[in-house]
Amino acid sequence: MRIAVIGAGTAGLTAAWLLTPDHDVTVHEGAPRPGGAVRTHTLDTERGPVSLDLGAQHLSPGDFTAHRALRRLVGIGEDDEMTVPLTMTVTAAGATAPLLVTPDAARDAEAGRTPVTGPAWERIAAFLAATAQVGPLGPGATVAEAAVAAGVGEEVLDRILLPWLASYSGCRVAEAAAMPARYAAAWALRTPPARPEDAALWTNVTGGLHTLTARLSDALGDRLRLSDPVTEVSAGGPGGSAPLTVRTTAGTAHEYDRVVVATPAKEAARILATDPVLAERAVLLRRLPYEPVTVALHRDPRYMPAHRRHWSAVNIHAHDGRGETTFWFSTAGVPDVFKSWITHREQPVDVLRVERFDHLVLTADADATRRKLHGLRLSPHLRLAGSYLYDIDSQESAVRSALQAVEEIDASGSRTARLRAAVRTEATS
Template sequence: MRIGIVGAGTAGLTTAWLLSGSHQIVLLEERGSPGGNARTVSARTAAGTCCPDLGVHEVSDRFPLWSRLLRAAGFGPDDLLPVPASRTLRHGDGARPYLVGPHTVREDRHREVILGPAWEALNHLFREASRWEDEDLDGEVTVEEAADWPALPGALRNDVIHALPASVFGCGTHDVAGLAARGAGGFFAGPPASTSEAALTQNVRGGTQQLALALVDQLRTTEVHLRAQLRRLRRDGDRFTLVETSGRTHSVDAVVFATPADAAALALRSLGGCGRLRAILDSFTYQELVYAAHLDPFGMPRDRRHWSTTNVTVHDGWSETTTWYGPGHDTDMFVSQITHRGARPGRQVAQTSFRTPLPTPAAHRARRRLRQCQGEGGLYFAGAYTGALDSQEAAVASALDVARRLTRTGPRLEQLTARQGDSSP
């Protein structure tokens, strides 16, 4: 078969990688480089060159499929940097943080840890998120309906429990209560945090976009077209014709949309007879997030003793993060969400935006209906929005699902479904 894949993010590239060699692939990407939400920039710092990620940046043992993909693409332990998952939370007025979690076991003697009620609220979020996951809550149950919060002051619920999911999804802190509990809590499920050291995550040395480039290099029987935007999709008998904005055309037997749901819905407008599919895809709601990489400590606490890997600023009903690349990378490079902030970094080196799907009950219903439509009429859908959690793991899982529908077996399918050595490449 000749298969057209629209979108060269994690889902599209993984689908192409799994199917290449057994099918002819045409891969279209409207941007000038592959990777989707994996966007790495390079900048000179006082310590040398640093390659921060403006989007996806963590490798975690909670993402075994993505870890297997890294390993299969040739990444080993030396390609990963351990980074402490420390957190600081503060208000936007620059006041003293109300939470500074532990950093490493060899804590810098000048660092000040601030725990107290905010720390208790944080750990309760971890426990509740784990309960929602263990009980396999239906995706239509909201945070407000599922949560069993302790008797916390309203400020703590807003500034800790709601602030963390809001910073991930880009919604207002007041919107978190209406999100699906499993989707909103998925990034926080786990045991209570230690008071002596932060848990470790990992960064890909050189940035996560290195994985996208490695997958492209390993594609076989695949045509990759960058800066190739799909303008129209036409059905020609039992086949499809992909028409780019440049006028170039590609004839294929099946189409995989590895784009955001609303972009897929827009592409289907030209096909006809897809009203039901378009209605399903239109049920996903997206939030735009703007990120900047910068060299000044914008978004950081005034006192360096309070700096963490992840620094959350709660302001005006929003919650936005600044990631410090000092831990693990040993340099003062920062990546900040700047969607709703009034000020901007003073030494900005790059800026980009992402659109993230909100984990709403309506999105859960749409995912369930979309699964029933997979493959109908030769149309398939891949991407993080097809899973309960908007993550690189969900993107890889969706690619694996589509590949299994299009080919029965293959060495690369077996590499991703193997059960050995899940936790790291």
């Protein structure tokens, strides 16, 4: 079959890579480079080049089984990865001391860190324990409801818990309070520390996540068309069926038997809006709320805690009804370099690079909209893929969405079968 994949982020590249051995695939990407939310910066240092991710970065070693299976299939092994202890500090505007510094018993003494825990840390742990169990509140319980049930208390909720959870998407703390707790706290729940006094251990790709997207892109060769924005997709057959016509800003029109739209939701809505059958899906896609986020890679430590003994990998500053993060690349083997959310903060000095993203805000309404999208079959020959469609809007959900879309097109494909088998193996290893 002739198949178009629109978008060359992780989801689009994965879908195209899975389909290429068995079908005639073309990838249309509007940007001049592939990768989507993967933005890897190469920093020249005395030790040689170091890769730092401005966008997607952290991979759960236990939970991201589809992403790990894909990495292994394209030749990215354990030797190409490193373990990153994700400690966390929470500070607040106007406060001289940190509100929370999580422990890392195995490394704190050597690093000169001083944890700040006490009752606040115990209440955060109680919230996570309550959220991990469905319990009487049910799976739709909000953060605010779960916090009350766990006895978190208003001060810890308002000053620590909500800024921390809001920092994941860049939303306001009021929005974080109304999120389903199982999604808002998922990043902490999926990869917990071995003991309360330990740090959670996550995985980073040593060469940056660009390592994966580059290998997928290289495998596609001239099937990948960069700087080729799509303006619309229309269906020529009854009920939204093939042939499907893809039109680009260059004025070209291409007919395909199948189309996978693997762009962010807002872009997918724009592409589908002009077709009378596909437009119903566009209406739902527009309902998904996004928060614009600006991220800077820099050497200026202005957002870090006042004393180095309180520095963590993840440093959250609560201010003006928000929580914004600074990630310290302490394990990268370079002098102090930071990645900071600066959407609502003054830009630092000594900036190396600035990137802009749109983060999905997983409200209860957004979750309901996603369920409607999954149940909507307007076209038998068009599929959506993207991290926004499943779970917590991660690199794992990007790969899973691509695998799902491809299996609905051709479940017997050679690479599809290999990836599905590899996912099963990773899940049981």
